[in-house]
Amino acid sequence: MSMRKVAVVGAGMTKFVRRAQETAKELTWHATRMALESCEMTLDDIEAVCLGTAPDSFDGVHMKAEYLSDGAGAWGKPFMRSYVGGGTGVFTPIQGWYHVASGLFDAVLVVCEEKMSSYYPHAQAAFLTIFDHTTERPLKPNLLWIFAMEMNRYMHTYGLSKEDIARVAVKNKRNAADHPCALLGDANITVEDILNSEVLAWPVNRLDVSPVTDGAVALVLAAEHVAKRITDKPVWIQGVGWNLDTAYWTNRDLAYPRYVEYAARMAYEMAGIKEPRKEIHIVEPYDPFDYKECHHLEGLLLADRGQAPQLVADGVTLRDGNMPVCPSGGLLGVGNPIAAAGLMKVAELFWQLRGEAGARQVPGQPKRGLAQAWGDLMQVGTVIILGTNP
């Protein structure tokens, strides 16, 4: 494929908080400015902006990305919005990637923002629109139903217990205690704490879910000749993949996310990866619920079906294990502002691969990481692979 090489050269993010005072525009600006400052670039150096943010009905703001564009430095520039549910956080950098890889632009800002607290009284109600209006909404469904049912099916198919899965929440919340922007970091949390939290929709307990969060993250992407001038440690985008499954979520196998597999295969092929379990050193799968981390690890072909919880139990996925998973703390620990959460994971890989992750640093000089996000009604899988080699 004759695509140009693209690197991530800068990143910035706001704290992830339950309700921010800043308006959505102000949050966006904070992340954008930080990303530019981190690589000492100015807005004049940026040629295009890609922004990802949740649908207009969340905030009641029409064309929300364009509304936020001033905070993202898009004034007078080519601008594009993307939204694929939670998958946005990994999809927007993919979009930024092809802006640069195609040769159209040399430096692009990638920004993702979410201010869920505007939806009052609780953002979960906004998700009513995820269900089909004629055949499902009359049942007054609830976002938790889908996840609870998928978790149930997953546990049943492989004979897993709630305890097996709760270990993921414990690992991630403990990891997040080392993340300065985290909302739910807790260095002392235990499996009992997770299992004793109130049942929302069995088998989902309160601490199995990531909360409504506000936050923004931004990255700067650059073409090879520009990246090498800006930093001596560019992190290269080696592979991208994205895929969509059927909209009829009740017409497929809920125990396995095949759309994640297809997206992963696309990314592995592009990156020339033949044995992902050996060649990927850090994994940041999307973990809005603890079972989802396991579900996605299997979809990414990094664990055999039904075996991901065993990896967690064996300590393989700890920061100093053989395959660290969510060293950032993930969504369960840092927070889940829908569109920005995935980009937080990509930013984490950026910092990890440069050795700049501070207390969260994965030892052993990791060279390659994978971030994956997922969105909508179990539909979208997006995968991006970053590495220290071009």
Added chain:
Amino acid sequence: MSLLERHPQAPNAWLGNLPVTSRYTAGVAGEKFFRALKDEGKILGTYCEHCDITYIPGRIFCERCMAELDEWHDMGTTGEVFTFTLLFENIDGTPVEEPIVVAFIRIADGGLIHQLGEIDLDELSIGMPVEAVLKPEKEREGSILDIQYFRPIPE
């Protein structure tokens, strides 16, 4: 029943609605701007030195260069009509008795969209100088409606 025809007994449409209720914070800039309007009756703007531009309402960042803005200025309460329109219908389509005048009032490099009041329609013109008429202090809430309307500045 062929898959190209509608079923004669099928309901034609399914009715529903989108329940969106929001609670918006004024934001960091909004906090300053609307408190000044509420407590002091002032309209504030912020100045970007790099781009030589004043934003009204004031913002905490410049959208052209991303600089942080912390120079807040009192922009006064007067401006000029940059453009206007007359509304003859309410939002639900029912007619109004007297046309409502809505204008963009230019203040320095920015401005506000608001209503014009105490205005003789024959005098209405682009460029006419106007001043803000605020609600009494007790009635102000920290909202754009703390300004009741803009009216022509008497000669």
Added chain:
Amino acid sequence: MTSKFKQFPGTPLSEADFQEGKILFRHDEMKGDFAWDTGIAIGSYLAALKEGFLLGGYCQTCRKTVIPPRTVCEWCFRPMDSYVRLEDTGTVNTFSLCYVTWDVKRIEEPELPAVIEIDGASPLHGIMHKLGEVDPQDIHIGMRVKAVWKPPEERDGAITDILYFKPIQEGES
């Protein structure tokens, strides 16, 4: 975190900050009323519900029977070949016991949503609905269930013409 950053932006607020008026805010409401066209396939699905049965669609090329029916097969992109009348019995594929409403209010008696694979449709093809007349502790994946319908005069041509699915013994129909 990259050693350059010491401080991260973002001002967290608590619910009390709003109640006590420490910061300015305003409420807003969107008015969004819709009349969605039911379309050819879903219109037929709803008409079938009014008459008291479940309707699926069949694609000859893919040899799949799907529910709800569609006019086009999403795998081979040909028009679907026919509607198929399906049974109103099925098997529980997955379920949950939900103690919160869609707008996050706590409830005592859990709602029992489930994905039910409908008899007559292809494997793993089903619909979402609710379970009823069952002790939540007895529900299990693989449980056989049957639809409980509203009386014919009360049906509207909606998915709610089925009140819920209840468990049946094997051999029952």
